[in-house]
Amino acid sequence: MKIIYTFFFSILLQTAFAQSAENYLEKIRNNEADLTAFFAQMPKGGDLHHHYSGSIYTEPLLAHAIAKDFYLNTQTMAVSQEKQLGSDWVLFSTLQKNGELDAYKQKIIQKWSAKDYNNVDYPSDKLFFESFMKFEPATQGNFEAGLLEIKNRAIKENVSYIETQLSTIPCDIKTDDLATYNAYLRKLAATKNEKAVMKSLDSLYAIFIQKDAKKYAADFNTNFVTKMHAALKIDDSQFTMRYQNFVLRFMEPVDLFKNLVVAFISADSSPLMTGVNIVSPEDGETSMKDYWLHMVMFKYCHSRFPKVKYAMHAGELTLGLVLPEELSWHINAAVYIAGANRIGHGVDMAYEDKSYDLMRYMAKNNIPVEINLASNEFILKVKENRHPILLYKEFGVPIVISTDDAGILRTNMTEQYVLLAKRYPTISYIDIKQFVYNSINYSFIQDARVKKQLVQDLDNRFKAFEANFKN
Template sequence: MIIMRKHHFLLSCIIAITAFTDGSQQHRNTEDVSDYFEQIRHDPSSLSAFLTAMPKGADLHHHFSGAIFGETYWNVLTESNGWMQPYTIEVDTAGALHKAPWIHFATLSRESRFDSLKQAFLRKASIKDYDPSAGPSDQHFFSTFSRFGAVARYDMKTGMQEFKQRALAENVSYIETMLGAPDTAIRLAAGPAWEKSITGASLSDSTTVFNTLDQVYAALLKAGIGNTAKKFCHHQDLLHQQAAIDDSVFMLRYQLHGNRNEQPLTVYRKLLIAFQAASMDSLIVGVNLVSPEDGVISMRDYSLHMLMFAHLHRHFPHIRYSLHAGELAAGMVRPELLRYHISQAVLIAGAQRIGHGVDIAHEAASIPLLEVMRERKVAVEINLSSNEFILHVKNDQHPILFYHSHKVPIVISTDDAGVLRTDLTEQYILLATRYPSIHYNDIKAIVRNSIVYSFLQPDLKERKLGQLDSAFIKFENQVMFH
């Protein structure tokens, strides 16, 4: 018996020593990789090769239709014999019916101008060859979505496959992509009066807003709005299964969003459907709110929208949501309108993550807000290419170091890779080249944040974190070997 115990004790010691030795060796590897990273930081080719091979975890700020490249849309239109209006460069799907000057792709593909029309479409559907003299960059960016929206809905499986193949090629293991929440034909008799009572509401009107939304909520449930959420979940689950997206390496999940530039009851109705769908379906992991933050309606109803999220959180306390907030820069709106968007998203709506957060330094109480975000672990989704093109904010003007210095969790995302013609690797290249105070270990922590602050279920999150940690060990060993 004593011999047996000694045997077990010695075995335990050997295991502990081996683990310690392996851990020490890996720590040395990480330090050596960090040194190597600093050596190649200003060597574009070496840095690109390093960051392409580096595990990058997740892309958490990702719009479905805007992440698909224009070439893919063009191929879908060609293969399905869609339509094009060659004078306005508008396109539509095969199921549509149009008259001249619209032309079927089967006819168009035989014409000598086919390739030039493709290039014209790519310029309309992305920032390819963007000419500033053609108009403001933010207007061009948001105008692209009307160019390909119908095609994105027509063949979603092709888009999903594009995401997966690009993710695998650049060592991304998880994407949370945003889809528009479905709507319903339900109209409420008292709707006009309710809408009038809350339009343009401020935080001081919160009692009136909550009372009205209570009535709207009850009326929509009674009218059977839940059926819309159920049908959407069934359709999306079937599509996801048919596309064969998830495997042991990669997963795709969805956030459903409302449009902040629609009228109040339409926004609330879509958000309610989104929250209901997220409560029914594990593939739908969150809710969001999109469209230009400086739009007339979105500015008028910003506080109202935050109160809507607070109201829906009471009914769906376990549903997670991220909010586009602070996607603004000085000069876009009056200075006083830069003072509250992020704070209301965090403190009133209760967002678990913030998308963009660019105007944080303009907040009326930015330092206390950063402390709250740090304490509550409210991550900020940083989109460097997007912020540069839409807002003209980059380098030292960008608040990424402001967040980092106050220990607010950061994740790096693409926003709209297809429109911006970028990928997640390029975002990390921009991070490494523009911000030399952020070192390899910081980048490694930021990558890990992308899984930690994802909206994945806890068991899947733990699995993904384990895979990511193993991937980094393998990556660092390979870097040192070569």
């Protein structure tokens, strides 16, 4: 009897502490400094919409490029390990010798990230997406330092899990002899002939398997991810990391499908590789032209690998960015055709055809939306009541809060919750706590024991956090 009494007393006490935390949050809603202190200490669970390369801050990437004496294009601020054509490419050691390095450091940071952006000089979406290719050479051969930076920063701000979109998988299967499929697939897509597309993908799949697609997946899993993950001791009692593969929307259909097949094989054969994604600007010319075709490709790969989970960037669009009618179907297609397990961004939901039915379907089938407040504001200029987060909440769609590209955006997970609490006063502390638990419960972690341990850890972290408000 005493044990039962102690258990119920503990539950009542914890409920009282949670209510005190709720009361305190309401008291500080309009004070960003207070909110920052509150959310910095609050457990934040997982970051599920997280790009590895975009989450590393510019300073360590730049330091690596300087230490390795890369070439800098003094006009574009791109770097390269090799000398490129043109007189604009200069070694960092030459800039340092000439006393110009410090001045270029500032210019580089401004081109590789949102630092000092003034909303005037250059379109924010172009700056964001162009930055990746400028600093990409500095990430190559530097994954270990980047992963440790991400892990250590997560631990300091009470993030216990990250599911990062790590890399495309290197694959040199030649596709020159398959080029005729590109036009043929697009012709079929123009008439939405899904049956014929699936038949063509069947032929391509057989070719890629014959050309050793499995070998590339196995090599990536074993010799890159597994070895690096173990050597760095990424997982420990404070933190866990898993990885997504991704494909690039701007590629020609055959090459994209080749990479998608390898990505699905990789995710199907390694517990560390938890899923697959598709990235690059959604409003890009090829992205828009091939969007429906990409959805069918995901549907096809799911039929081959039904256990593999996948999140999809969908609806990262807004009025004025594309033709109005193009806002009406991307999330629909990602959910109904591709069968996405999570939706990334989902900003254009209010414009989607039969959006109420779509959100009811997402809620019923537990398809969460990954909300990226700082990212959506910088790239799309969508914030506050233009953002559909309250629409998703009203229809019961599971919500997770994430950073997207914290390094480029000069943000962190704490700021996402500050923006959430300040901008949306109808979202309560209990709601926010649910969003945190969603970030573990809707993760793609394959091992049920690992997920259970992360939930238990979250329980303990919240107990300790809410005890701060017992008085």
